[in-house]
Amino acid sequence: MTAGEPGAVQDGSSKGGLRAALGGLTTRGRSFLAAGVAAAVCAYVLGQGDLLRVGLLLAVLPLVCVVVLYRTRYRVTGTRRLSPSRVPAGAEARVHLRMDNVSRLPTGLLMLQDRVPYVLGPRPRFVLDRVEAGGRREVSYRVRSDLRGRYPLGPLQLRLNDPFGMCELTRSFSAYDTLVVVPRTVPLPPLRLAGEASGYGDGRQRSLALAGEDDIIPRGYRHGDDLRRVHWRSTARYGELMVRREEQPQRARCTVLLDTRQVAYAGAGPDSAFEWAVSGAASALVHMLERGFAVRLLTDDGNAVPGEGSDGFAGSTQESADSAGLMLDTLAVVGHSDGGGLSRAHNVLRGSNEGLLIAFFGDLDEEQTSVAARMRQRAGAGVAFVLDSARWTGDSSPAGQAAAGRAEERLRQLREAGWTAVPVPPGAELPALWQLAGQLRADAESAGNGGPTGFPGGWS
Numbered sequence: 001m002t003a004g005e006p007g008a009v010q011d012g013s014s015k016g017g018l019r020a021a022l023g024g025l026t027t028r029g030r031s032f033l034a035a036g037v038a039a040a041v042c043a044y045v046l047g048q049g050d051l052l053r054v055g056l057l058l059a060v061l062p063l064v065c066v067v068v069l070y071r072t073r074y075r076v077t078g079t080r081r082l083s084p085s086r087v088p089a090g091a092e093a094r095v096h097l098r099m100d101n102v103s104r105l106p107t108g109l110l111m112l113q114d115r116v117p118y119v120l121g122p123r124p125r126f127v128l129d130r131v132e133a134g135g136r137r138e139v140s141y142r143v144r145s146d147l148r149g150r151y152p153l154g155p156l157q158l159r160l161n162d163p164f165g166m167c168e169l170t171r172s173f174s175a176y177d178t179l180v181v182v183p184r185t186v187p188l189p190p191l192r193l194a195g196e197a198s199g200y201g202d203g204r205q206r207s208l209a210l211a212g213e214d215d216i217i218p219r220g221y222r223h224g225d226d227l228r229r230v231h232w233r234s235t236a237r238y239g240e241l242m243v244r245r246e247e248q249p250q251r252a253r254c255t256v257l258l259d260t261r262q263v264a265y266a267g268a269g270p271d272s273a274f275e276w277a278v279s280g281a282a283s284a285l286v287h288m289l290e291r292g293f294a295v296r297l298l299t300d301d302g303n304a305v306p307g308e309g310s311d312g313f314a315g316s317t318q319e320s321a322d323s324a325g326l327m328l329d330t331l332a333v334v335g336h337s338d339g340g341g342l343s344r345a346h347n348v349l350r351g352s353n354e355g356l357l358i359a360f361f362g363d364l365d366e367e368q369t370s371v372a373a374r375m376r377q378r379a380g381a382g383v384a385f386v387l388d389s390a391r392w393t394g395d396s397s398p399a400g401q402a403a404a405g406r407a408e409e410r411l412r413q414l415r416e417a418g419w420t421a422v423p424v425p426p427g428a429e430l431p432a433l434w435q436l437a438g439q440l441r442a443d444a445e446s447a448g449n450g451g452p453t454g455f456p457g458g459w460s
Contacts, residue, residue: 029166253355264362302344373417
């Protein structure tokens with residue numbers, strides 16, 4: 001039942017027939033029926049005619065209620081509207097339900113119940129009093145989840161009762177809606193690193209064509225084009241007026257890499273290391289899109305999102321909101337990969353110059369550290385946020401301390417490969433780490449050992 005697509009319930013059209021309606025007898029109805037049968041049996045044994053009449057009345061009353069309720073003829077339509085349909089984890093969404101009686105008869109007492117997953121809270125129930133012919137009733141309830149994901153809402157159910165409470169029938173709508181709970185995102189501070197180059201960051205806009213974006217060199221004349229751009233050689237060749245293309249505006253690229261290997265993370269739940277990494281990746285890609293970068297989301301298994309623009313990067317600035325929504329929807333349901341390593345992501349990255357690379361890594365062994373080091377060679381700048389499972393799980397055993405020592409060694413190796421590697425302690429705030437990464441990058445460049453100096457225009 002979505003807005004504009006009402007579902008309808010027609011009483012008396014249940015496939016189960018009258019036999020299924022008998023299954024709707026309430027405890028009171030079954031008690032009346034059992035008492036009536038018992039009274040009739042006793043009356044027959046004892047030869048008491050008055051008791052027989054009482055027994056028949058007790059037995060017939062619930063059966064009459066079943067038949068009357070089953071044969072009730074009225075139609076009810078319902079619509080559901082989510083506001084909003086995409087929410088960050090921990091935020092609330094409101095669900096609006098509207099019931100319309102489109103028949104010519106008033107309804108009886110209705111109980112309205114919507115099916116929702118357990119993580120969104122208890123099932124909402126509403127009691128609707130008599131709805132007049134052509135009448136409408138509107139109710140709403142709130143849902144909230146601390147866990148990201150896609151959650152179905154519905155189908156909506158109506159429970160019909162007779163005036164004596166002898167029978168209760170349930171009718172279900174067929175449609176349902178989906179609530180998308182995306183990872184939490186936090187605003188990140190804008191940073192600039194040393195160095196500047198045209199075509200990136202704040203200086204990425206070059207001269208634009210006078211009549212919109214050009215697609216080929218040269219192209220046909222369009223009304224409003226400057227006649228000084230006429231390309232006479234092409235005009236003579238094609239027999240029509242052709243103009244030169246002005247320089248295209250170039251946009252800085254950014255790839256956000258999320259390590260989803262199951263072996264790289266320990267623990268589960270909203271406060272786990274993996275959920276922090278997912279939330280960090282979501283915050284980074286939203287921030288970079290807002291800064292005007294062409295952004296791509298990449299996971300360790302080589303899957304890139306959104307894949308709409310060139311080489312899988314997000315489209316133009318006007319499409320940034322759609323691109324962000326598509327990537328957040330992907331992160332809402334992302335889970336652990338099969339642990340095949342980072343090689344597939346590296347194969348995607350080595351195909352072209354990726355510009356800025358922002359990575360969120362879990363535990364890295366020697367082999368995966370080597371792969372990550374090679375990733376940095378295809379990027380103008382690389383920033384890595386590394387989560388150590390031993391620290392996140394609070395493992396203070398000798399094995400945990402040894403793992404922490406190995407993590408420090410991996411960080412050193414990444415920095416030697418040109419990464420700006422930042423360790424992520426439990427409960428860390430991404431904005432503070434983001435600021436720290438910018439400071440480390442600036443310090444490394446000023447010292448002359450930060451890899452390719454002056455990533456064009458900064459990385460945030």
